[in-house]
Amino acid sequence: MKKRRDTDKAHAAVGDMPAHKDQAMTDCIFCKIARGEIPAKKVYEDDEILGFHDINPQASVHFMLIPKKHIASLADAGVDDAPVLGRMLAMSGRLAREQGSAEGFRAIINTGRIGRQDVMHLHMHIIGGAQPLGRMLPASHG
Numbered sequence: 001m002k003k004r005r006d007t008d009k010a011h012a013a014v015g016d017m018p019a020h021k022d023q024a025m026t027d028c029i030f031c032k033i034a035r036g037e038i039p040a041k042k043v044y045e046d047d048e049i050l051g052f053h054d055i056n057p058q059a060s061v062h063f064m065l066i067p068k069k070h071i072a073s074l075a076d077a078g079v080d081d082a083p084v085l086g087r088m089l090a091m092s093g094r095l096a097r098e099q100g101s102a103e104g105f106r107a108i109i110n111t112g113r114i115g116r117q118d119v120m121h122l123h124m125h126i127i128g129g130a131q132p133l134g135r136m137l138p139a140s141h142g
């Protein structure tokens with residue numbers, strides 16, 4: 001029989017999670033919100049997904065949808081994550097309407113250094129309100 005390594009035991013505590021991901025989940029601000037360790041103004045919650053208002057809103061409607069599972073960024077998502085990501089997309093319209101964005105909104109997933117992602121836990125911003133938003137990107141985006 002294959003001998004278990006010590007690291008295998010450590011991983012067993014959180015499924016097959018590698019140690020660096022375990023650490024990321026401990027420190028991650030959105031994991032802390034998902035675990036209820038940091039307060040947030042929730043707009044939606046189920047077993048896999050949490051929606052909450054952005055602490056620094058960029059428009060009259062600005063909330064976030066996150067998978068409760070720690071996925072660092074969209075660039076780190078895999079095919080196994082498709083169901084939860086699909087549900088986040090599929091529920092965004094209903095939640096945006098409920099929050100007061102009846103005629104559309106913008107869904108943004110900033111990703112990695114190039115996408116200027118600040119919080120390294122995949123999140124989809126839902127931004128809208130009663131007035132049309134500004135352009136998607138400034139004419140010059142240096």
Ligand code: AMP
Pocket residue numbers: 029038040052053054055056057109110116117118119120
């Ligand atoms: P991003 O640049 O896409 O990583 O955006 C991170 C977003 O998280 C920013 O819009 C922040 O205002 C927001 N944010 C950071 N901390 C919190 C928090 N504790 N509760 C709600 N939103 C937060």
Ligand code: ZN
Pocket residue numbers: 024025028029030031032069070071120121
């Ligand atoms: Zn996290």
